[in-house]
Amino acid sequence: MLSQEQVEFYHENGYMTVDKVLSDAEVEDLQRVTDEFVQKAAAFTDHTDFYDLEPGHSADDPQVRRLKSPIDHHDVYRRTIEHDGILDIVAQLVGDGIRTNGNKLNMKSADYGSPVEWHQDWSFYPHTNDDILAVGVCIDEMTEANGALLVVPGSHKGPTYDHHQDGRFCGAVTDPDFTPENVVALEVPAGGISIHHVRTLHGSAPNYSGAPRRLLLFQYVAADAWPLTGAGEWDDFNRNLLRGEPTNAPRMADLPVRMPYPGPVRGGSIYETQSVLENKTWAR
Numbered sequence: 001m002l003s004q005e006q007v008e009f010y011h012e013n014g015y016m017t018v019d020k021v022l023s024d025a026e027v028e029d030l031q032r033v034t035d036e037f038v039q040k041a042a043a044f045t046d047h048t049d050f051y052d053l054e055p056g057h058s059a060d061d062p063q064v065r066r067l068k069s070p071i072d073h074h075d076v077y078r079r080t081i082e083h084d085g086i087l088d089i090v091a092q093l094v095g096d097g098i099r100t101n102g103n104k105l106n107m108k109s110a111d112y113g114s115p116v117e118w119h120q121d122w123s124f125y126p127h128t129n130d131d132i133l134a135v136g137v138c139i140d141e142m143t144e145a146n147g148a149l150l151v152v153p154g155s156h157k158g159p160t161y162d163h164h165q166d167g168r169f170c171g172a173v174t175d176p177d178f179t180p181e182n183v184v185a186l187e188v189p190a191g192g193i194s195i196h197h198v199r200t201l202h203g204s205a206p207n208y209s210g211a212p213r214r215l216l217l218f219q220y221v222a223a224d225a226w227p228l229t230g231a232g233e234w235d236d237f238n239r240n241l242l243r244g245e246p247t248n249a250p251r252m253a254d255l256p257v258r259m260p261y262p263g264p265v266r267g268g269s270i271y272e273t274q275s276v277l278e279n280k281t282w283a284r
């Protein structure tokens with residue numbers, strides 16, 4: 001559980017970290033299963049519904065950038081998104097009713113792991129209110145050297161930046177007035193978690209270190225926050241409820257929104273969507 005001070009820090013700054021949320025055994029299970037999935041990627045030459053591949057990928061040297069929706073592919077990930085230690089923390093920050101609207105494992109492997117350009121998750125999935133956050137479960141120690149998640153403190157209270165280029169959504173900030181200030185690198189030991197608010201500006205550099213930085217990202221949404229891009233079928237929507245009861249009465253908040261339309265030139269993952277960006281922060 002979080003102290004009142006930690007809860008206030010999160011609301012003030014739009015991010016936080018918590019150490020020792022998972023046990024050593026839970027981390028080892030995640031590492032082993034993830035290693036196995038990377039080896040199985042050798043069978044593929046292109047992205048699939050599950051694998052997003054690094055540009056240097058080959059059968060001899062499988063290089064995975066992301067596992068998409070890993071909870072649908074192995075129980076160890078499913079158990080982790082439902083982990084009471086995580087959900088108890090999330091409940092303190094967004095309330096007792098919790099839905100998930102997405103999950104992914106960003107690999108950021110040693111020596112070449114790809115960067116993620118500055119963006120706000122809110123630009124991908126605006127809702128009726130912003131009691132929404134992403135938890136990053138550190139499968140490895142996350143350090144500045146291996147491509148830690150970088151955040152701009154307090155930016156969750158600021159504007160929603162333009163994430164469009166040439167009139168199409170590109171998943172990265174394109175506003176010429178944007179300069180990341182007071183950037184904080186979230187350094188967390190394996191088994192700990194990072195948390196960032198849905199409107200917090202964040203990104204991460206390439207991993208040129210010799211240590212992997214695998215971050216299992218879970219998106220958690222207050223049950224009464226409804227996606228502005230559409231909720232789909234009622235039963236499907238509520239299948240993603242992890243705690244609390246379904247509600248058809250969304251809570252509305254007066255917030256700055258830019259819809260992710262017209263849609264991206266390239267889809268499939270944030271890496272592909274951002275690949276068209278002309279002014280990149282990080283070289284590839």
Ligand SMILES: O=C(O)CCC(=O)C(=O)O
Pocket residue numbers: 106116147148149202203204215217270
């Ligand atoms: O893996 C990272 O460092 C950033 C992840 C992220 O922001 C995303 O995938 O939306």
